[in-house]
Amino acid sequence: MKIKVRAFASFREMLGSELELDLPDESSVQELLDALASLNPRFCSEAFDRSGLLKDYVLLMKNRKRLDRDSMNQALEDGDEVAVFPPVSGG
Amino acid sequence: MLTDAELERYSRQIMLFGRSGQERLRETTAFIAGAGGLGSVVAIYMAAAGFGCIRIADCDTVDVSNLNRQVLHRTIDVGRDKTESALQTLKDLNPTIDIQPVQERLDEHSIEGLLRDSDLIMDAMDNFETRYLLNRAALRHNIPLFHGAISGFHGQATTVLPGRSACLRCLFPRALPPSTFPALGPTCGVIGSIQVNEALKFVLGKGELLTNRLLLWDGLASSMDELACERRPACEHCRDY
Numbered sequence A: 001m002k003i004k005v006r007a008f009a010s011f012r013e014m015l016g017s018e019l020e021l022d023l024p025d026e027s028s029v030q031e032l033l034d035a036l037a038s039l040n041p042r043f044c045s046e047a048f049d050r051s052g053l054l055k056d057y058v059l060l061m062k063n064r065k066r067l068d069r070d071s072m073n074q075a076l077e078d079g080d081e082v083a084v085f086p087p088v089s090g091g
Numbered sequence B: 001m002l003t004d005a006e007l008e009r010y011s012r013q014i015m016l017f018g019r020s021g022q023e024r025l026r027e028t029t030a031f032i033a034g035a036g037g038l039g040s041v042v043a044i045y046m047a048a049a050g051f052g053c054i055r056i057a058d059c060d061t062v063d064v065s066n067l068n069r070q071v072l073h074r075t076i077d078v079g080r081d082k083t084e085s086a087l088q089t090l091k092d093l094n095p096t097i098d099i100q101p102v103q104e105r106l107d108e109h110s111i112e113g114l115l116r117d118s119d120l121i122m123d124a125m126d127n128f129e130t131r132y133l134l135n136r137a138a139l140r141h142n143i144p145l146f147h148g149a150i151s152g153f154h155g156q157a158t159t160v161l162p163g164r165s166a167c168l169r170c171l172f173p174r175a176l177p178p179s180t181f182p183a184l185g186p187t188c189g190v191i192g193s194i195q196v197n198e199a200l201k202f203v204l205g206k207g208e209l210l211t212n213r214l215l216l217w218d219g220l221a222s223s224m225d226e227l228a229c230e231r232r233p234a235c236e237h238c239r240d241y
C-alpha cells in the first residue's frame, strides 16, 4: 500500500516536503516511522530518542488529524497521509 | 476622539478600518513577553500601528550577537538592558503612545503583575516553559495569546482564544528541550508580523483568526502550510475553561 508522508520544518530538509512510501498492507504508524528512519540517518537521530522512541514533542498527524502517542500501533490504510512536524521554540 | 496629529499619523490605516478602529487600538493594552527577535518585530509594528499601551518585558541585556535580528537594539546599546533600548526605539518611533518597559524575568511570581490590565498577550519568548506560563495566564484572564516561534528558516504561529480554541498546550503537549537555536532576521520578521496582524484583526474584529490552525513558514521553500488542530478534552491547561 502507498502512504503519503508530509514533512515540515527541519524534517523537510531531511526527507523532502512530500514522499510516498510503499509499505506492506496493515503496516502501523510505528512501522512507517521505522521505514522513514532507515531512509535517512539524520532524520533518525533528530526524530528519535536513544531508546528508539519518537521524541515526545514531535507532532504526528494522520489525514490531517492529530495522532496521539498511544495510536502508534494503529494500522494504516492505502492512501493515508501522515505528517511529521518538529515544532520550533526560538524567539 | 483622535487628535489631528493621530489622524495624520494613522491616515493610511484609518482608510482600512476607520477612526473607530484606530480608537479601539488606542484603548488596547498589549503585553509583549520578550524583547528579542520576535519581540523586536512585534513591538515595532504594534507601536507603529498605535496600540495605546505597550508593556514589554525582558530580563536580558543586549549582546552583540543579538543584532542580526533584534531590530529594537543598536550597536550602541550593547550591554544595556533590553527593555531600556526597546523604550528608546519605540519612543522615537511613536511618542504618542504609552510604553512600559519592565526589566524582569517572567515567572509564575512576576506574571500577574506584568499582565495587569492587559487586553492581549504577544508570545515572543524563546522557550516552552515560559510559553506554558503565558498560556495558563491567558486562560485565567480570558485574553487572547498570539503565539509565534522560530528556528533558522522555519517559523510557526497560532492564535489562542481561551475557551474557544485549542490552547498552546493542546497543540504542544510536551515542551521542547531548551536549546541554542539558529536565528535569522527575516524569519523573525515574517512570524512577528503575522502575530501583530492577528492582534490587529482581533482588536478590530476583522477577518479570520489563526485559531485551531498552526501556520508554518518555511523560508527555504518560501512556502506556508497549515496544520489543523483542535482542543484536546484532556488538556491539563484548558480543560476547565
Ligand SMILES: [Zn+2]
Pocket (backbone or CB within 6 Å): B166, B167, B168, B169, B170, B171, B231, B232, B235, B236, B237, B238, B239
Ligand atoms: Zn488546551
